[in-house]
Amino acid sequence: MMDNKQVIDAGDQDKCYDYHQSANTLFHFMSELDYLLHSLTKQSLFPRYVLENVEYLKLDYKGQQVKWLLIPMLCFCDINLHKLSMHVGDNQKTGTKEGYGQYGIGLDKKWCEQMGLQPISYLNGNASQTEMLGLVLNQGLELMDPYKIDKSNENLYDFIITQVALSKPLRGQMKKETTEVQKNFHDEREWRFIPNLEGLTSPEFLNDVTTPEIMNLPFRRDLSNAMQAEKDTHLKLKINIIKYIFVSNLDDRDKVLELLSMNFSREEALEMATKIVIYDQIVKDW
Template sequence: MGNYKITNATSEESSAEYYSSELSANALFNFMGEYQYLEDTINRMAFLPRYYPENIEYLRISKENTPLKEWYIPMTCFCDIPLHQISYHAEGKAQTGYGKFSIALHKKFGINNGIQPVQYLNSNSIPTEELRNAISILLSDNGQIYSDEALISLSNHLFEYMRRIKPLDGSMKKWDKEGKKYVEIKKNFHDEHEWRYIPDFESDELPFLLYRQDDIIAESSSQFYTKSITETKNGLLNFNVSDIRYIFVDSILSREKLISFIKRKQKGKRIPRAEKDILISKILVYDEIKEDW
């Protein structure tokens, strides 16, 4: 699945006027389960996507007469849930939450950088049935490169669409609390208001999608492909201090720790001293803010 490629939006398209949201947040939140992930992201001033497993049993598609149960998509996930409703997404129950640490970017930044809301599919609907048929045809072509311009455009569109869909509800894999293995949980995905940043790999860098069993085993056992994303040309989602709307930490102790880290920060992307003060001013303690939601 490395032969299909979409051209980036033009600068004129990416600078289109932004209309603020009335029913959803005007920020895109990426929640994390551990403090260290927050430090790592700020150190890079970039989000590092990873290949995430997606359960696709609801699509009921096969490759060479073998049912496909999952594929892995390189992405960083965000949500635009309003603050007063965010607690279930962050905390959840029975390991369904994503963590109390978060960096929230301005939604306009996300839109200008191609971050896209996913489309949730009713597995019993006609559009899903038609999509199932189209994907089956695409997979049966064994990645051949089309010569007809119309077919190239249609196959590119279908392939990119495949990476931005999700069922209304179902099961998903999530790292356990120790971060050592995936556990399977069930969720109503529509409640997540998910947006995805999917890196724009060059065709000779990394696969755009993992669905072959050997590739899935390599990724699930050692994160073989995820570890290579830092070596790609456009894999990371870079941001500046001005692009950040909020930073959440779980406690006052974590806030003090993060402030100290930002003040002494020497490695990674350089942040001028004046911008460090602005960055620190964006830090909020999740448990304190939650009291006023």
């Protein structure tokens, strides 16, 4: 007969699966109120093409170094509320625009797991794992040209792209609009949603050697906007999995409340209103 002490009921098991050293919410922040309003109206988050610096992998394509890749993704941070100000705001000491914006949505982490979001791997430039990834990428770089894919190696191609899309150096450069900032990426505890673009017109990735246009902001914006038209790339939201709605100030809150009253039932609007967090107020208590 099984000892009752060895039996864990479903309720206790759920508690074991809660996060204790990290947040139970994943946060996605934006730089503009309009982005947040659009996401709430459409009840969706929309991946965008993001420049990723890959100099740490020492990639070479036909004698030219690949420094940047352009990859579609949605980025989230796994940071407890009281530490979010360092992620959201800009660097007050240096005056650099390092923050991701004071507008955002916090989503239930367990739901995010079910939707396939994945914590990324942080790579130490001095580690053998990083060297091996660079070697594999260099050997298969020809496969990474989306216009010259060898169908017989398609699974290898997909694996390489996925590994790159879910990896980042411990520290490095990040593009903010047209400027570059130095970041400690490991502090961001990042998770990503990578849309499935199979059968769609949007490219899975581009690099700065074969497509130097990716370094131009208007080009990246056009690609991201075009991907928004592909509905299968969206991360569809449900009211019950939204835990927080971040706005910068009281005026922003009023605009969100107006949008909720116009686009949701009274009950839904009231439920959503209780989730609004005003950054200017709460940051003083973090």
